[in-house]
Amino acid sequence: MCGYARDPARRLALRPRAPRATSQRVLRRVLIANRGEIARRVIRACRDLGVETVAVYSEADAGAPFVREADAAFPIGPSPARDSYLNAPALLVALKESGADAVHPGYGFLSENAAFADAVRDAGAIFVGPPASAIRAMGDKAAARRLMREAGVPVTPGTGLLGDADAAVAAAETLGYPVMVKASAGGGGIGMVPCEDEAQLRRGFASAVGRAQASFGNGAVYLERLVHGARHVEIQIAADAHGAVVHLFERECSVQRRHQKVIEEAPAPNLAPAVRDAMGDAALRAARAIGYRNVGTLEFLLAPSGEFYFMEMNTRLQVEHPVTEWTTGVDLVQLQLRLAAGEPLGLAQADLAQTGHAIELRLYAEDPARGFLPSPGEVTRLVWPSGADVRVDAGIEQGSKVTPFYDPLLAKLIVRGETREAAIGRGREALRTLSVEGVKTNAPLLARVLADPAFFRGEVSIHYLSRLLEQKQG
Amino acid sequence: MATSVEAQITGSVWKIEKAAGDEVREGDVIMILESMKMEIPVEAPVSGRLSEIRVAEGQSIDEGAVLAVIG
Numbered sequence: 091m092c093g094y095a096r097d098p099a100r101r102l103a104l105r106p107r108a109p110r111a112t113s114q115r116v117l118r119r120v121l122i123a124n125r126g127e128i129a130r131r132v133i134r135a136c137r138d139l140g141v142e143t144v145a146v147y148s149e150a151d152a153g154a155p156f157v158r159e160a161d162a163a164f165p166i167g168p169s170p171a172r173d174s175y176l177n178a179p180a181l182l183v184a185l186k187e188s189g190a191d192a193v194h195p196g197y198g199f200l201s202e203n204a205a206f207a208d209a210v211r212d213a214g215a216i217f218v219g220p221p222a223s224a225i226r227a228m229g230d231k232a233a234a235r236r237l238m239r240e241a242g243v244p245v246t247p248g249t250g251l252l253g254d255a256d257a258a259v260a261a262a263e264t265l266g267y268p269v270m271v272k273a274s275a276g277g278g279g280i281g282m283v284p285c286e287d288e289a290q291l292r293r294g295f296a297s298a299v300g301r302a303q304a305s306f307g308n309g310a311v312y313l314e315r316l317v318h319g320a321r322h323v324e325i326q327i328a329a330d331a332h333g334a335v336v337h338l339f340e341r342e343c344s345v346q347r348r349h350q351k352v353i354e355e356a357p358a359p360n361l362a363p364a365v366r367d368a369m370g371d372a373a374l375r376a377a378r379a380i381g382y383r384n385v386g387t388l389e390f391l392l393a394p395s396g397e398f399y400f401m402e403m404n405t406r407l408q409v410e411h412p413v414t415e416w417t418t419g420v421d422l423v424q425l426q427l428r429l430a431a432g433e434p435l436g437l438a439q440a441d442l443a444q445t446g447h448a449i450e451l452r453l454y455a456e457d458p459a460r461g462f463l464p465s466p467g468e469v470t471r472l473v474w475p476s477g478a479d480v481r482v483d484a485g486i487e488q489g490s491k492v493t494p495f496y497d498p499l500l501a502k503l504i505v506r507g508e509t510r511e512a513a514i515g516r517g518r519e520a521l522r523t524l525s526v527e528g529v530k531t532n533a534p535l536l537a538r539v540l541a542d543p544a545f546f547r548g549e550v551s552i553h554y555l556s557r558l559l560e561q562k563q564g
Numbered sequence: 565m566a567t568s569v570e571a572q573i574t575g576s577v578w579k580i581e582k583a584a585g586d587e588v589r590e591g592d593v594i595m596i597l598e599s600m601k602m603e604i605p606v607e608a609p610v611s612g613r614l615s616e617i618r619v620a621e622g623q624s625i626d627e628g629a630v631l632a633v634i635g
Contacts, residue, residue, distance in 0.1 A: 170576075455600065460572075463572060463573050463599075463602075463604065464573055464575065464599040464600035464602050464604075465573075466573075466574045466575070466599065466600065467574075494573070494574050494575040494576065494598075494599040494600055494624075495600075496600065496601070497600055497601045498600040498601070498602070
């Protein structure tokens with residue numbers, strides 16, 4: 091399947107009415123180096139802008155909706171991600187053969203791989219994301235902390251890279267327990283080990299080094315002090331190639347299980363306006379310090395005191411971007427494409443405001459009754475909720491096969507309301523309508539959270555979900 | 565009496581921690597499976613001698629497949 095369905099005469103220049111600087115390029119055809127719901131999301135944004143789309147797919151995804159919906163599709167290899175979606179040479183061949191002039195990496199896979207961004211640009215195409223230098227600056231977590239500290243962005247008290255467990259123990263005495271061992275090349279919680287005392291630290295150090303080595307080929311680790319009762323609050327930023335940077339406010343992402351986000355919302359509940367402003371300012375400083383372009387996210391730990399600390403920057407689109415879209419009215423994927431083409435931001439900070447409340451519920455193929463074991467299978471029946479205030483960003487349809495090769499995210503249900511309470515109500519209704527058969531999902535957990543009085547009061551921290559799961563259901 | 569160790573999920577074999585002939589105790593991790601980017605340890609259901617490992621690292625497996633035999 092390689093033909094282009096669309097009439098070439100219908101190819102539109104990207105937003106032709108904007109004044110065009112000499113550095114601007116026209117996007118005609120975008121290759122999406124990803125799969126599932128995010129590939130479909132990028133296809134929608136491209137359609138809205140009159141840009142053609144090229145899907146790439148593994149053997150396991152040959153029948154997936156995103157492959158059918160793109161204007162063209164190229165097979166890139168066997169099902170395991172390392173042979174397909176992480177296979178940069180195969181993607182570069184598809185880029186050349188498809189005649190695409192840009193690559194959108196989505197999230198995960200090669201989205202934060204600086205060498206891939208360089209290779210795309212070396213091939214003469216646009217990488218829809220930041221400069222490779224910004225990806226590199228933020229990819230090394232220990233170096234990123236140093237950079238942020240220099241830029242005046244608060245970071246959790248911590249250490250530089252540590253040579254051995256003895257050095258870690260000595261450093262922890264100064265920092266004070268509890269501490270977290272973290273992999274410098276880490277992400278997604280891999281290689282992170284919380285330690286309450288020296289014995290745990292000695293064991294945790296060895297385990298973190300081993301995991302980091304196995305997962306990233308880099309066993310470098312450092313320590314951070316653990317902040318008790320902290321929330322995960324992140325700031326969305328956007329920057330153009332002409333020096334303009336704005337933030338699009340925060341997302342509350344504390345409801346997590348094993349470092350995997352489950353529910354996100356905007357605005358963050360119970361956030362003092364002064365703290366929101368300070369976090370936004372810090373995010374802008376961070377973006378300027380590394381010459382950031384395109385959209386990105388600064389993740390912060392927010393302590394109960396209102397103090398906040400830089401955790402990491404995601405130099406790509408976030409899974410949870412829809413809650414920002416629904417509270418600011420900005421289409422972040424269209425914005426990514428426009429910025430990548432060299433267009434000016436066209437947004438001033440004063441133009442931006444948060445309106446209403448949006449919540450994202452991540453639907454995972456996991457079986458809550460069996461300790462959240464992955465649940466691959468065939469989706470035999472599927473009913474999505476619908477309505478003006480419900481958005482479903484899904485990678486699957488009825489009849490889809492959910493394979494064991496990729497992450498378990500099936501869909502994101504995004505709901506909105508004028509108030510947080512109204513949005514929670516819509517979320518409950520959406521879950522009542524939702525029906526998925528053939529694979530087990532975490533929908534019962536999502537419903538449990540939306541019915542929980544502490545969640546309703548906005549009393550969340552990064553430990554909220556593990557504590558809820560320890561409680562007897564009743 | 566021999567005890568079969570079965571896969572709880574569909575996925576692949578990520579890492580084999582024990583070899584045929586090893587003595588294992590109940591709860592020891594024999595191998596680690598991978599599915600949907602999650603690692604799922606397979607523990608020995610009983611103590612005894614691992615008489616057989618029936619899979620290889622990287623191999624795809626279906627839920628219910630016999631991975632190893634104890635005794």
